[in-house]
Amino acid sequence: MTALTTKANIKAPDEFYAELLAVHEGLSKSESDALNARLILLLANHIGNRAVLSQALRAAALKD
Amino acid sequence: MSKIFEVPLYPYQRSADQDAATPVRHKVVVVGAGPVGLALAIDLAMQDVPVVVVDENDKVSWGSRAICFAKRPLEILDRLGCGDPMVDKGVIWNLGKVYFDERQVFGFNLLPEQGHKRPAFINLQQYYFEQYLVDRVRALQAEGKPIELRGGNKVLDVSQDGTGAELTIGTPDGPYRIAADWVVACDGAASPVRTLLGLDFTGRVFEDNFLIADVVMEAKFPTERWFWFDPPFNRGQSALLHKQPDNVWRIDFQLGWDIDRAEELKPENIDRRLKAMLGEEISYELEWSSIYTFQCRRMDRFHQGRVIFAGDAAHQVSPFGARGANSGLQDTDNLAWKLKLIIEGKSPVTLLDSYDAERIHGADENILNSSRSTDFITPKSEISRIFRDAVLDLSERYEATRPMVNSGRLSVPCTYDGSPLNGPDCMTLPARTRPGSPMVDAPVPGGWLLDLLGSRFHLITINEQAPDAFPVEGLDVKCLSLFTADDADGHLAQRYLGDAKSAVYLVRPDQHVAARWDHYDETAVKAALLTAIGR
Numbered sequence: 001m002t003a004l005t006t007k008a009n010i011k012a013p014d015e016f017y018a019e020l021l022a023v024h025e026g027l028s029k030s031e032s033d034a035l036n037a038r039l040i041l042l043l044a045n046h047i048g049n050r051a052v053l054s055q056a057l058r059a060a061a062l063k064d
Numbered sequence: 065m066s067k068i069f070e071v072p073l074y075p076y077q078r079s080a081d082q083d084a085a086t087p088v089r090h091k092v093v094v095v096g097a098g099p100v101g102l103a104l105a106i107d108l109a110m111q112d113v114p115v116v117v118v119d120e121n122d123k124v125s126w127g128s129r130a131i132c133f134a135k136r137p138l139e140i141l142d143r144l145g146c147g148d149p150m151v152d153k154g155v156i157w158n159l160g161k162v163y164f165d166e167r168q169v170f171g172f173n174l175l176p177e178q179g180h181k182r183p184a185f186i187n188l189q190q191y192y193f194e195q196y197l198v199d200r201v202r203a204l205q206a207e208g209k210p211i212e213l214r215g216g217n218k219v220l221d222v223s224q225d226g227t228g229a230e231l232t233i234g235t236p237d238g239p240y241r242i243a244a245d246w247v248v249a250c251d252g253a254a255s256p257v258r259t260l261l262g263l264d265f266t267g268r269v270f271e272d273n274f275l276i277a278d279v280v281m282e283a284k285f286p287t288e289r290w291f292w293f294d295p296p297f298n299r300g301q302s303a304l305l306h307k308q309p310d311n312v313w314r315i316d317f318q319l320g321w322d323i324d325r326a327e328e329l330k331p332e333n334i335d336r337r338l339k340a341m342l343g344e345e346i347s348y349e350l351e352w353s354s355i356y357t358f359q360c361r362r363m364d365r366f367h368q369g370r371v372i373f374a375g376d377a378a379h380q381v382s383p384f385g386a387r388g389a390n391s392g393l394q395d396t397d398n399l400a401w402k403l404k405l406i407i408e409g410k411s412p413v414t415l416l417d418s419y420d421a422e423r424i425h426g427a428d429e430n431i432l433n434s435s436r437s438t439d440f441i442t443p444k445s446e447i448s449r450i451f452r453d454a455v456l457d458l459s460e461r462y463e464a465t466r467p468m469v470n471s472g473r474l475s476v477p478c479t480y481d482g483s484p485l486n487g488p489d490c491m492t493l494p495a496r497t498r499p500g501s502p503m504v505d506a507p508v509p510g511g512w513l514l515d516l517l518g519s520r521f522h523l524i525t526i527n528e529q530a531p532d533a534f535p536v537e538g539l540d541v542k543c544l545s546l547f548t549a550d551d552a553d554g555h556l557a558q559r560y561l562g563d564a565k566s567a568v569y570l571v572r573p574d575q576h577v578a579a580r581w582d583h584y585d586e587t588a589v590k591a592a593l594l595t596a597i598g599r
């Protein structure tokens with residue numbers, strides 16, 4: 001069974017982080033909230049695996 | 065010209081029961097001649113179980129209410145001998161469009177699976193639906209079947225002991241009493257019988273109002289289901305447009321919670337809404353309008369001693385997903401054969417516990433699905449609105465999130481997984497026809513599989529030998545032998561064999577699978593049959 005990767009997995013993390021902030025630049029709070037929601041939905045669809053998604057939801061809720 | 069729902073269809077007539085010195089006793093009394101009560105009575109009468117239906121009214125449903133009927137109820141109606149008029153009159157549709165704000169987000173095609181007699185859905189006004197059921201009652205009466213329909217008969221009181229129930233019924237000539245071995249309350253969401261017995265009906269209230277306008281118009285809109293989230297003509301709310309026969313269009317506006325009902329129902333206000341939605345130039349005739357609110361709730365148990373509940377009386381869902389009448393018909397499908405076996409002394413009264421188990425499972429599934437639709441259509445918090453809007457915005461560009469768009473998950477029958485009536489399964493056979501599932505239709509030589517089944521137990525063999533008939537303790541099981549050599553399109557093999565070479569299915573009178581094997585074994589079939597009838 002695939003498990004949620006909680007080890008570092010992104011090359012050049014500083015660049016990714018900067019890019020993540022950059023797409024939010026100049027957005028109002030509600031535009032940012034909307035963007036975040038779209039991002040979560042796209043990434044969730046990419047992952048697809050329900051078990052991994054459930055693990056991620058629990059991990060994000062700091063429940064594990 | 066009067067509308068069909070204004071004409072008395074089964075006007076009050078004095079019954080001999082009203083002159084009897086002591087209450088006349090009947091086998092089964094059904095309270096309520098809505099879609100559910102009528103379907104149950106037809107089912108029982110066709111199987112020679114005497115039934116009396118009482119209704120305080122004498123007409124079909126006032127205005128349309130339900131318009132969307134799914135494949136499974138149509139299959140049940142076929143078994144009851146009245147599927148054809150419904151489907152002939154109904155509008156078949158497969159296409160839909162979803163709008164968000166001012167844009168069309170996407171269109172969809174339900175792409176119904178091939179190899180079924182009936183379409184995935186038809187749209188038909190509830191008043192036609194009920195009228196065709198009453199026509200069927202009349203045809204059965206002409207054949208001499210034991211069915212009676214008493215209009216203008218209002219249940220005022222009910223009492224019961226361990227062997228039966230007694231009803232007090234109000235009529236234009238004053239009240240009278242009748243007794244029954246069994247009473248089935250199909251008296252709708254406000255069920256007076258439920259209230260008279262003091263039984264709970266708990267669940268969730270949705271704080272929302274919807275305005276329905278059924279309008280007659282010559283419109284060029286295609287036969288599609290159009291659904292709007294947050295449109296300019298109904299800001300912050302939703303709207304629906306759907307076609308019914310006779311150029312009647314169902315228009316449904318979400319209104320929100322704090323509204324003035326009387327004000328909203330004024331024709332000039334409805335007119336203003338319709339013109340904002342469809343354009344100033346439209347001309348139409350308003351057939352029926354109504355404001356409804358809804359709840360998702362059910363009873364804790366669906367029977368209490370000798371009184372059984374079915375349809376809206378037992379469970380209520382939001383209209384999103386067309387599950388009310390559809391699931392009510394599945395209740396009667398489940399109940400009729402069980403009641404017959406109990407009345408004939410072939411099954412213990414405890415067989416009714418399986419009606420509770422199976423139909424509560426169905427009701428919970430429907431409530432879950434319709435609550436989820438409602439939460440998508442009417443987000444209950446800021447964050448749920450953010451996600452809902454995100455799903456819609458993405459769906460305009462990407463296919464990825466379209467399956468999450470939920471404007472009503474249309475009714476599909478449930479599988480009675482874990483039912484006490486289920487017998488053995490065979491793991492090599494396809495999952496969709498496992499024990500508890502409704503049989504999936506398929507073409508067979510000369511017609512359709514489902515037309516050959518139902519109202520009794522059947523043993524189906526595929527590429528396997530079995531006896532022609534199979535008598536077990538007073539039950540007459542009919543055998544049906546099928547071969548994949550006759551299955552040109554492979555639907556039968558795909559639905560019933562999978563990778564196996566042969567299969568044997570024991571099928572209940574409601575066309576649900578009781579048990580299955582990959583070969584015939586008389587002892588195993590007999591044991592499964594006894595399990596399926598609750599012995």
Ligand SMILES: Cc1cc2nc3c(=O)[nH]c(=O)nc-3n(C[C@H](O)[C@H](O)[C@H](O)COP(=O)(O)OP(=O)(O)OC[C@H]3O[C@@H](n4cnc5c(N)ncnc54)[C@H](O)[C@@H]3O)c2cc1C
Nearest residue numbers: 096098100120130131132219251252375376386388389390
């Ligand atoms: C706006 C709207 C849209 C809907 N759309 C759909 C849809 O598309 N598809 C779908 O499947 N469902 C739909 N439904 C739900 C559907 O209309 C109901 O689920 C269905 O009518 C329930 O049938 P019933 O026979 O259980 O109850 P009802 O139709 O309510 O019938 C109850 C009967 O009992 C009688 N009665 C009541 N009290 C007494 C008494 N004391 N004595 C004697 N008789 C009595 C009444 O006169 C009535 O005839 C919709 C509902 C609404 C409101």
